Amino acid sequence: MTILISAIAATLLARTPAAGLDPSRLDELNAKELPRVIAWRRDIHAHPELGNRETRTAKIVTDELRKLGLVVETGIAHTGVIGLLKGGLPGPTVAVRADMDALPVTEKTDVPFASHLSTTYRGETVGVMHACGHDAHVAMLLGLAQTLAAERASLPGNVLFIFQPAEEGAPEGEEGGAQLMLKEGLFDKHPPQVVFGMHVWAGVPVGRIGYRSGPLMAGVDSFKINVKGRQSHGARPWQSIDPIVTSAQIVGALQTVVSRDVDITANPAVVSVGAIKGGIRSNIIPAEVNMLGTIRTFSDAQRAGVLEHMKLIIEHTAQANGATAEFILGPERYPVTYNDPALTQRVLPSLEAVVGAANVEQMPLLTAAEDFAFFARKVPGFYFFVGITPVTQDPETAPTNHSDYFYIDEAGIAVGLRAMTRVVVDYFNSGGTPK
DSSP, rough: OOHHHHHHHHHHHOOOOOOOOOHHHHHHHHHHHHHHHHHHHHHHHHHOOTTTOHHHHHHHHHHHHHHTTTTEEEEETTTTEEEEEESSSEEEEEEEEEOOOOOOOOOOOOEEETTOOOOEETEEEEBBBSSSSSHHHHHHHHHHHHHHHHTGGGEEEEEEEEEOOOOOOOOTTOOOOOHHHHHHHHHSSOOSEEEEEEEEEEEEEOOOOOSSSSEEEEOEEEEEEEOOBOOTTOOGGSSSBOOHHHHHHHHHHHHHHHHSSSTTOOOOOOOEEEEEEOOSTTTTEEEEEEEEEEEEEHHHHHHHHHHOOOOOOOOHHHHHHHHHEEEEEEEEEEEOOOOOHHHHHHHHHHHHHHHOGGGGGEOOOOOOOOOHHHHHHOEEEEEEEEEEEESSSSGSSSSSSSOOOOOTHHHHHHHHHHHHHHHHHOOOOOEEEEE
């Protein structure tokens, strides 16, 4: 990792602009902060918290931001924290976001700071793990705050540090995440000119950064289907209206939405049924079956078409069987994560300055989703991926994000911290009209 950091520092020194904040100076500060960043990450990893319950993590963030003299606000969208760093020179406000929540996953890695915690989730006892890297995101954003605060007198503008809860979704019956932060007036009170975010990503080797201009990650809708028929003894199926058979036909027919109704040469789409529940005995045909699923699309027009075809298939298939079916959207709904094309072109040289142009790669469209999308719908946004798979490991076989074996090579944290620093510093140095 020392060799990698030295190489990054040399690249930054070679590309230092003539005026403004000095990236090489900030890179030196980042190198000094890196041990604390790693320590924060390991501590948070060992003490993961689910969405809207990130109280310990929020306290760490709050304490560190207050030590820096930032304007700190807490309790936003339940457990969210923001810190406003006011620069010594006039300029725009730039927002940078990190997510704080963990997942209901039982950790199986052998790192010494592995999580051994469990909690109750949807009525079941589950393990809790930072299986998506949000612990690293929090630590890197704290490191960025430390570095920029040290140079605040030369900072031509303000930085809004957003520590967001519940990116993975709020608990059932609760609101949360980026959408709730905005609903509570975050960007009304502190309007940024742009917003930046990043994600550590398995399958991308350390030292590489991924991006995509325009649509990057899918918009998401969750859905329920309630199929109602008539109950009967399993020995007399002719006396029933069988919701299980009807549901099976619906699931099969839904496969034609993507294969026959979506122009997949324009954008991919996904319709998946992830849960089916109906019946309790082998010899009873139940009265009702309930299904849960997810939809992934990449444009509003595509989404509208998918929803229309799904509704027709669900209702008419049920009707053909003498049953009824209700198609219910929500509550989960994320828009497409969209990187503003002009901002993307402005940021690319910053990423290339950190890892070299050959190591900045365009990502394919990803059917995963991110509620950073809500922020990027309000102001121009840019979101990128930082490789954390060891260079000695085959990226194709690396445990993915959300895996119980998810692993972060911490050399990638050094790259991510420097990349975001460079993105923010270069944005300020290149000017811009404050709102």
